[in-house]
Amino acid sequence: MIIGLPHYLVVSGILLALGLFTISTRRNAVAMLMGVELILNAGILNLVAFSRFNPNPVGGQVFGIFGIVLAASEAVVALAIVLQLYRAFRSVDASESAEMKE
Amino acid sequence: MVYATNSTLLTWLIFTPVLGIGAILALLALRPVAKFSQEMIDQASRAIGLTATIIASLLGIVLWRGFDGGSTGLQFVHHFVWIRDFNIEFFVGVDGLSISMVILTVFVFLAAMIASLPWFGKLDDHHPHFSKKRVPGYMILFLLLETGVLGTFCAQDFFLFYVFWELMLLPMYFLIGIWGAPTRTESDGRVRGGPYAAIKFFLYTLAGSVVMLLALIAVYYTSGPSKLIDGTVTAHTFNIVNLIEMSRAGVFAAAAPILGMQFTKVIFVALFLGFSIKVPMFPFHTWLPDAHVDAPTPISVILAGILLKTGMYGILRFNMQFLPDVLTWAAVAIGVLGVINIMYGAFVCLAQKDLKKLIAYSSVSHMGFCLLGLAALTPQGLSGCVFQMVSHGVISPMLFLVAGVIYDRAHTRDIEGFGGLATHVPEYAAMTGLAFMASLGLPGLAGFVGEVLVWIGGFGSTDTTFRWLVVVAIPAVILTAGYYLWTMQRMFLGSFKEKWSHIWDLTWRERMTLYPLAIVTVILGFWPAPVFDLVNTTLFHLLSIVKGGV
């Protein structure tokens, strides 16, 4: 079986679905962050996959690496926020920190 | 251009009051730092105000000593480019006409300043007195007013003139509105008071100024090419000296008509309207009684003594010097208006019950003499016109000061309410009597000289209409005697009313203002030469221009 583009896309879709599922079901901010990572990776996978089947492959892969770096830095910022959130509310439950809500 | 004297003296004179303002502002700014008490600030402001006016007076004397009355040109000229983009220059200088007004101004302001101080004598502590209210503000506005007036008389650049002209308005508005009488409802249901009077004065004068501004702009754009003082060639000019020369060269007479009327006539009427409101001329005079009645005493003094003269000065400077041809066209009309002023003012005086209002209407009557004297276009009439400006500038302050004296004590100016005061306050009665006599034109006092010259000048006019005008106006001397003596009788003669037993005679503050004015009145009555020496050369030169002789 030749592994074609659809396979990659399906895997990517599954990752997206899992990420979405994680975000929507978990209240723990760290867990939600993991879900976000999953979605991000789904996107990167897409980029890489499309680049593989593109006659001019470099752009997609560069974007992929760019995305990975972004994901890492994003995770750093996000974890820092979570840490601050924890300090402020003594919890990492995202729904509890709804003070800005009207 | 070469002038008789170049000097920065005038600039110093004009802006001396501004230095005083700076000092007061510095004082206020230092207040949080130095922890001055309110009382200290007030007293210091008064001292600064007094000092500034005294210095201005001294500079005025220096100016007077240095002035050459035999020359017709401008003297003490200070001239530099101010706003280059619009060809506006700072150009001040005095001729005989200006300097007489400048000297009058500094001394009347000094008198008014002394009258604004609560020093040198008793004040009724049970009633609020304007001299104790927001003193720094009062002093700042007062000094600003002085600068405005002096600038108006000295400016030789039309735009600069307009700036100073408008500068007079603003302080006056606040001085009447804030330090004047509070709002009250009169017996006939009309609401009057300082704020009303201030707004009326401001809007009325501004209305005139707007027309004047339009004329100013029209004149500017009609004027021909000229040079600034530094030699820059310009397309148009605001320089009054140049404008007058252009006018004599026929630049404006040849300009395109406005709405079918000759350009110069339109300009003449517009300028005259602006100035005649200040004079004030019937029927534009009704701001005057209100403003006078509700202004505090020193402001009434300035209003009557000086501000009315700015209107007449403007007419002489612009309507006469700038547009001489049109003046001969309008002379009869101006003469008629002058006579209406004289007679109407005198009649209305006769019916007044408020002392200040009476004096205000007498100003209307007496300023009518100026108009008549000017319109007659004779040497005597013109000289009488300017002498009347000076004498009225000395006498009407006296009148308002005596009105202020009684108001400070009795808190009413109702003539009918007094009676027999002469025994109780003899010095005050004597001073009032002298002021009244001077105002009614008793020979030997200053008022007579101006009046009689106007009569003689009017009678000798080449236009026979003026003879009839004099005949029509001469009963005013009877009416004037009538209303002053009647007032004298109602206030001072007859049996003394005991309810006024608490009032006191003149204090030193009042003496310091009244006596110098009284002395000047007597001296000018017998020896008017100081005024004539200053103004006559200039005036006769002007007249010869109007008559087309030179």
Added chain:
Amino acid sequence: MKLIHFSGLFLIPLFPLIGAFYAGAFGLKIHRRFGEKAIHFPTVILPWCSFVVAVAAVIRLATSGHETALVQHLWQWLHFESLDADLAFQMDRLSAVMVLVVTFVGSLIHVYSIGYMHDDPSYWRFFSYLNLFMFSMLTLVLADNFLLMFVGWEGVGLCSYLLISFWYTDVEKAKAGMKAFVVNRIGDAGFSLGLFLVFWGLFGVWTHGEINAATHHETAAVEAESHDGEHGGALSVTSVKFREVERILHDPARREAFTSQHWGGVSLVTLACILLFVGATGKSAQIPLYVWLPDAMAGPTPVSALIHAATMVTAGVYMVARLHFLFALSPVAMSVVATTGAATALFAATIGLFQYDIKKVLAYSTVSQLGFMFVAVGVGAYWVGIFHLMTHAFFKACLFLGSGSVIMGCHHEQDMRKMGGLRKLMPITAITYLLSCCAIAGFPFFSGFFSKDEILWKAFTTGNLAFNTQGFWLWMIAAVAALCTSFYMFRSYYMTFSGEYRGGHAAHGHDGHDDHDAHDAHGHSGAPHESPVTMTAVLSVLAFMAVVGGYIGLPHLWHMPNFFEAWLEPIFEHTEHALHWAHKPLSLEWGLMAFSIVVAFTGFFAARWLYRNNTNPIPGKLVNTDNKLIRGVHQFVFRKYMVDEAYQVAIIDNTIYTAKGLSWFDKWIVDGIVNLCGLIGRTMGMIQGFIDRVFVDGLVNLVAEAILFGGRHLRKVQTGRIQSYVYALVGGALAVVVFMYAIT
């Protein structure tokens, strides 16, 4: 005329001015601190100093030739272009007479006032005013031009005002003063107009209006030359100097140019003279402006004597005499002057017949005598007018001061019905009064006889009036007036001095001068008493003058030297040539003189018969008669022909109505329009404000409101719950997908 510089001339008016200033400025304090002496010594001595200087000046004048005048030029006053009014004095022979009369009688009255005003709280003020009056009067007579004369002219009016209302706490007296001033001002207005007419008329081309500039400059040069007393050279174009005007009018061409002008159809010179005469009627109390003088009696009696009898009121006569060169040019104006004088003489004399107030009698007598003087100057007999002016100054001052003495003796009672019998109590006053009565009535060999008889004769023979027979009628009227004069003067004498004293204590409370009660301290508990020596001495001097004063002007008929006419001849001689006198036989002149003596005695005997000792019942019956006609006439005359009332209705009320009307007009129409403009402005502002608020601003606010509304509702979407955002995101993505499918 030769001009001689006399540097002491200014001292004559200056001395009293110093006194006026001294007493006026410092008098109150000096009076309180040092008493009356410190006031009256300087202020009485100073007029005497003037008198001394005046005498010196007159001696200088008399010894320096025939046609001379002393002049002194102080400084330029209103002096530019053709106007040449300077502060300059001139004493010619006419002024000299006036100055001597004024300083002599005036100084005497100052002395008299020491006694009369004693203990008055305003003693200082009185002397200040009196000195100021002397200053003004001397300025008037010494002025060398119209305008300076006008200074004195109005100055005496002012002093008259101040002195009439001297006891101002009485509002009636204050009003009398005001009336005097205002009425005088009416005259002054006329005087001014006359002056202008003369001044401009002298241009000679007045009606054409164009003033020749060339002549103009020429004049200026001439004037510069003639400054230092030089008299000669070219004539001025015009002038306000008396001597210049006279010189111009002597030039035939210039006189012709002046007299040929007309204004409004009337000859210019006539118009000018009549207007100048209007001034004289105001100052000298002639018809129609005489009304102030009787009221002026409200002033202290020395004032009435000095101002309202001897000096100020004669200023009009002096003025006409001074301007004889003008008046002589216009027979019509002369007729007006003479006729007015005669009419006033008779009119006032008839009112005087019925008055009871001793001062009112004298006041109307003064008006009447002034009428005589105007008859004299009006018919062209200028020196006679001045002669009568002088004799009148003596005897009328004496009469007034006598009445003052009586009034003071009777504790400020002025009603003659409450006097009587004072001859025994006040002998000196009585004798001096009697002598003066004889003088005014025209008894032979008293001063009044010479002057009055001369007036009558001159009126009879004049040929200078507009109508030929006018002189005769003037003579008739004047003779009747003289009869009345004799009658009422002796009536006043007999009512006051003969019979028994009718006053007593009952009358005591009658007087109204509360501030004057102090005088009663001198009274011998109610009985009248003779006055102090300062007063009686003055009375004696004046009575002496009243008797002998006429001897300097004896009639030609007696072949006696007439010093007075000779003295004034240089002044009037040029005009005399223009005047005409009818040549009547000597017998007629004798006859007329006898007639006037008869007239004087008739009046005297009538008064004696009716009023002597208050025994004749006829006067009482007359007053209380039931006959309506007599009663009506009496009342009408007694109330002064209702002239005051008529003036009140015709002039004063109308003036006040006009004033009130114009004031209303000013307040509601002129100012109303201004306020209406303001109101319109405000209304416009309000309407625009409404539009602005509701529509313009409404639209802007609507946008804002809409955004706010949307925001308020959209805000609910922002829950802060990440899950719901994710649902929305997914839902949105799905929706996009579905949408994409749908459109493809």
